[in-house]
Amino acid sequence: MADITMRVWRGDPGGGGFEDYELQSQEGEVVLDVIHRIQATDAPDLACRWNCKAGKCGSCSAEVNGKPRLMCMTRMDQLPEGPVTVAPMRAFPIIRDLVTDVSFNFEMAKKVPAFDPAPPPEGGYRMQQIDIERGQEFRKCIECFMCQDVCHVIRDHEENKPNYAGPRFFIRFAELEMHPLDTNDRRELAKELGLGMCNITKCCTEVCPEHIKITDNAIIPMKERVVDAQYDPVAWLGRKILRRHKLTAEEAADRG
Amino acid sequence: MAEIESHDYDVIVIGAGGAGLRAAIESVSRGLRTALICKSLLGKAHTVMAEGGVAAAMGNVYEEDNWKVHFRDTMRGGKMLNNWRMAELHAQEAPDRVLELEAWGALFDRTKDGKILQRDFGGHRYARLAHVGDRTGLELIRTLQQRAVSMGIDVFMECKILRLLSDSEGRVSGAVGYWRPTGEFVSFTAKAVVLASGGVGKSWKYTSNSWESTGDGHAMALWSGADLIDMEAVQFHPTGMVWPLSVRGILVTEGVRGDGGVLRNSEGERFMFGYVADMFRAETAESEEEADRWYDDHTAGRRPPELLPRDEVARSINSEVKGGRGSPHGGVFLDIASRRSPEVIRRRLPSMYHQFMELAGVDITREAMEVGPTCHYIMGGVRVDADTGAATVPGLFAAGEVAGGMHGSNRLGGNSLSDLLVFGRRAGMGASDYAEGRLGDPSVDAAEIDTIIADSLAPFTRESGENPYTIQSDLQEMMQALVGIIRTGSELDTALEKLGELRERAERTSIKGGRIYNPGWNLTTDLPSMLTVSRCVALGARDRKESRGGHTRDDFPKADPEFGKINLVLRQPAGGGVEGDIKVSPEPLLEMPDELKELFEEGH
Ligand SMILES: Cc1cc2nc3c(=O)[nH]c(=O)nc-3n(C[C@H](O)[C@H](O)[C@H](O)COP(=O)(O)OP(=O)(O)OC[C@H]3O[C@@H](n4cnc5c(N)ncnc54)[C@H](O)[C@@H]3O)c2cc1C
Ligand code: SF4
Ligand code: SF4
Ligand code: FES
Numbered sequence: 001m002a003d004i005t006m007r008v009w010r011g012d013p014g015g016g017g018f019e020d021y022e023l024q025s026q027e028g029e030v031v032l033d034v035i036h037r038i039q040a041t042d043a044p045d046l047a048c049r050w051n052c053k054a055g056k057c058g059s060c061s062a063e064v065n066g067k068p069r070l071m072c073m074t075r076m077d078q079l080p081e082g083p084v085t086v087a088p089m090r091a092f093p094i095i096r097d098l099v100t101d102v103s104f105n106f107e108m109a110k111k112v113p114a115f116d117p118a119p120p121p122e123g124g125y126r127m128q129q130i131d132i133e134r135g136q137e138f139r140k141c142i143e144c145f146m147c148q149d150v151c152h153v154i155r156d157h158e159e160n161k162p163n164y165a166g167p168r169f170f171i172r173f174a175e176l177e178m179h180p181l182d183t184n185d186r187r188e189l190a191k192e193l194g195l196g197m198c199n200i201t202k203c204c205t206e207v208c209p210e211h212i213k214i215t216d217n218a219i220i221p222m223k224e225r226v227v228d229a230q231y232d233p234v235a236w237l238g239r240k241i242l243r244r245h246k247l248t249a250e251e252a253a254d255r256g
Numbered sequence: 257m258a259e260i261e262s263h264d265y266d267v268i269v270i271g272a273g274g275a276g277l278r279a280a281i282e283s284v285s286r287g288l289r290t291a292l293i294c295k296s297l298l299g300k301a302h303t304v305m306a307e308g309g310v311a312a313a314m315g316n317v318y319e320e321d322n323w324k325v326h327f328r329d330t331m332r333g334g335k336m337l338n339n340w341r342m343a344e345l346h347a348q349e350a351p352d353r354v355l356e357l358e359a360w361g362a363l364f365d366r367t368k369d370g371k372i373l374q375r376d377f378g379g380h381r382y383a384r385l386a387h388v389g390d391r392t393g394l395e396l397i398r399t400l401q402q403r404a405v406s407m408g409i410d411v412f413m414e415c416k417i418l419r420l421l422s423d424s425e426g427r428v429s430g431a432v433g434y435w436r437p438t439g440e441f442v443s444f445t446a447k448a449v450v451l452a453s454g455g456v457g458k459s460w461k462y463t464s465n466s467w468e469s470t471g472d473g474h475a476m477a478l479w480s481g482a483d484l485i486d487m488e489a490v491q492f493h494p495t496g497m498v499w500p501l502s503v504r505g506i507l508v509t510e511g512v513r514g515d516g517g518v519l520r521n522s523e524g525e526r527f528m529f530g531y532v533a534d535m536f537r538a539e540t541a542e543s544e545e546e547a548d549r550w551y552d553d554h555t556a557g558r559r560p561p562e563l564l565p566r567d568e569v570a571r572s573i574n575s576e577v578k579g580g581r582g583s584p585h586g587g588v589f590l591d592i593a594s595r596r597s598p599e600v601i602r603r604r605l606p607s608m609y610h611q612f613m614e615l616a617g618v619d620i621t622r623e624a625m626e627v628g629p630t631c632h633y634i635m636g637g638v639r640v641d642a643d644t645g646a647a648t649v650p651g652l653f654a655a656g657e658v659a660g661g662m663h664g665s666n667r668l669g670g671n672s673l674s675d676l677l678v679f680g681r682r683a684g685m686g687a688s689d690y691a692e693g694r695l696g697d698p699s700v701d702a703a704e705i706d707t708i709i710a711d712s713l714a715p716f717t718r719e720s721g722e723n724p725y726t727i728q729s730d731l732q733e734m735m736q737a738l739v740g741i742i743r744t745g746s747e748l749d750t751a752l753e754k755l756g757e758l759r760e761r762a763e764r765t766s767i768k769g770g771r772i773y774n775p776g777w778n779l780t781t782d783l784p785s786m787l788t789v790s791r792c793v794a795l796g797a798r799d800r801k802e803s804r805g806g807h808t809r810d811d812f813p814k815a816d817p818e819f820g821k822i823n824l825v826l827r828q829p830a831g832g833g834v835e836g837d838i839k840v841s842p843e844p845l846l847e848m849p850d851e852l853k854e855l856f857e858e859g860h
């Protein structure tokens with residue numbers, strides 16, 4: 001007996017709307033499982049992206065009941081009763097159904113200058129765990145682009161996109177800035193690509209499935225560094241060196 | 257001929273996992289016009305899912321480690337069926353490839369003195385896997401991706417290749433495919449083609465592999481006249497999730513066992529002590545106390561049996577479950593909760609913690625996990641020259657999971673990521689050399705392109721026909737049941753018959769909707785490769801009348817020294833194409849030089 005209703009957005013750039021699919025629930029299913037069952041029976045042409053089915057690849061982002069979620073990590077039994085709506089991410093142009101054109105992100109990625117370390121010393125690079133912890137946090141990013149999707153600077157403002165890298169790339173700038181071996185200075189570029197337009201609403205941090213503290217650990221420190229760059233290059237250098245003291249007590253304890 | 261988009265390159269690389277990215281970086285750095293093509297978005301290939309680490313004898317944790325020990329472990333793990341030259345190059349070059357990633361921005365976990373930390377894994381004598389928690393694949397693919405993007409490589413993403421194209425002399429000279437977001441066709445001419453298309457696991461019901469692992473590269477190589485080897489050698493990883501059903505097959509990294517986790521049956525017994533094969537007895541602990549000493553100091557005890565090579569562990573779990581000592585949902589228990597503190601578990605295995613919490617509602621810091629074997633990796637693949645990655649047809653190169661030989665009949669954990677780096681680079685160099693030396697412009701047959709396009713569109717024209725999803729699911733059920741972890745001759749014969757029926761059904765699929773991002777249509781284009789590869793596996797499995805590594809025959813339970821001297825080679829007579837017959841022939845392994853043979857004698 002059908003006991004769940006999936007209200008799935010179907011359509012293309014010309015328009016579309018929600019269509020209902022009635023199915024019987026199965027134990028432990030996630031939203032992506034149900035979408036797959038719809039594909040395998042009623043709608044083999046229902047477009048969606050996925051790869052890993054375990055929250056590791058960031059392909060299956062969609063808006064479930066209005067909130068950006070990874071479909072593969074959203075358990076059906078943890079959603080409220082009633083129809084489950086599944087819609088594509090709103091900040092990106094529709095290709096079809098749940099699939100959007102995320103090329104904006106790949107274009108932005110091209111603007112990030114490469115990592116540029118000094119040549120390795122005799123015996124190879126040495127880095128302490130404590131000095132790379134922050135970079136590792138940012139490198140957990142699975143490029144689901146949900147932070148980009150919710151960021152109000154571009155969510156409803158197509159016109160801002162060309163000059164706004166968005167939270168995913170702010171953490172990339174921060175990662176490189178804080179890398180113990182990097183020699184490039186990307187603060188000018190971060191400024192050009194809209195760091196100043198972010199007004200710290202933290203919406204991005206809230207949706208990040210990797211729990212990266214995008215605003216507190218990347219955007220705010222980057223904003224400070226950009227300011228330092230304008231007024232005091234010595235303070236910037238100081239920060240680069242003292243970076244390790246900025247870990248919170250909780251994180252230091254967690255490292256055991 | 258219909259007008260379609262076309263491109264000309266020196267080198268095209270099909271696949272943007274670790275192997276493809278590394279190959280493309282190589283050929284771009286040589287100044288060659290290079291295209292990188294993949295079915296998904298860039299950065300989403302299977303490589304992103306790798307968890308535990310990349311194996312390289314850097315000796316950062318145990319100074320005693322060196323390439324010879326790694327080489328020996330790899331060969332023994334593969335039950336000596338490996339291409340020794342690949343295993344040698346791999347062991348020698350892996351450390352440089354890992355250090356190169358670091359220079360490109362990768363942030364591996366560190367030792368106390370600031371070097372790259374290495375962890376224990378099954379079959380590796382020393383702690384050898386460089387890693388980032390349990391998300392090493394993400395680090396690897398992102399580093400390579402960022403490197404490739406900064407070099408300005410042309411990337412064709414969500415572009416699916418349907419067939420390779422050859423010139424009139426049989427040299428591979430291009431490929432034809434379609435753009436998933438538009439449904440439009442696209443063709444490439446190239447002086448050299450590198451296949452880096454990954455694995456085949458999607459043809460089994462319970463698998464750790466994604467939708468992409470349909471064996472397209474294996475099949476396309478065969479159809480173009482290239483040899484495949486050892487296709488019966490499929491690895492079932494011992495620890496996949498078993499519950500809930502919807503996540504059955506999803507991988508639980510071997511890192512859980514490397515970091516202290518143990519396997520128990522329903523009686524609470526660490527049953528692996530009862531399954532130590534003679535070959536590994538001398539180096540495996542005999543008691544729990546001895547095994548537990550080993551985790552802290554590898555010289556104070558011998559290895560726990562939970563860290564035997566994967567084929568051994570997977571078969572043992574299978575026997576426990578068959579013997580009625582399984583867990584409630586048909587697996588066994590993997591317990592790290594009682595052995596390590598919650599803090600350590602969360603720090604070392606963050607994504608496992610997350611995965612079980614979110615998907616199964618199990619807190620692995622408090623409870624044991626339920627696990628069982630899942631189809632994971634194919635050791636067999638395109639027969640290549642170790643040094644250059646060249647396949648047996650000119651113009652074609654292969655690297656990564658699609659290539660065969662490196663891992664023999666069973667792969668050690670961590671040896672895939674290193675394989676991608678070492679042989680991705682080598683195939684990139686091999687293809688570049690070939691492209692630079694190739695005279696004249698590569699030419700392809702326009703009529704052939706038209707036929708390929710027409711075939712792929714046929715499902716749209718059939719009014720009624722079969723749903724491709726039903727065929728795929730029937731194939732998966734059948735392969736799981738008849739060509740799974742334990743095989744027998746009669747079941748393999750049945751499997752081959754059923755594959756014939758499935759092929760006929762696959763020719764009668766029908767599809768609704770348009771060409772734009774239509775997954776049903778895409779599946780109709782996957783089915784031919786899935787069926788071809790499944791046939792290759794079944795044929796190899798039927799003819800290898802012994803048990804070795806990932807291939808276990810109930811009716812021939814022992815390894816046979818005669819079979820230990822041969823590869824099973826699969827090929828289609830030139831021009832065979834999709835429909836052609838597949839011949840299996842035994843051919844002798846490459847002869848290992850004496851100085852390497854010595855590594856396997858007593859005392860080592
Ligand atoms: C969950 C999991 C964990 C793992 N953990 C480890 C580990 O810890 N250590 C380790 O060493 N190994 C591990 N492995 C194995 C390892 O990840 C894979 O073997 C390896 O990543 C394969 O890499 P590849 O470059 O050969 O191909 P893949 O990464 O599979 O990439 C294949 C590429 O080919 C493309 N492609 C395929 N067909 C076509 C086509 N027709 N047209 C266009 N493009 C195509 C795909 O789009 C993709 O880009 C793990 C595997 C899994 C599933
Ligand atoms: S904190 Fe900044 S980047 Fe994040 S959502 Fe808000 S405005 Fe966008
Ligand atoms: S930062 Fe988080 S939300 Fe943004 S793309 Fe990365 S993983 Fe997704
Ligand atoms: S499918 Fe990979 S994150 Fe959902």
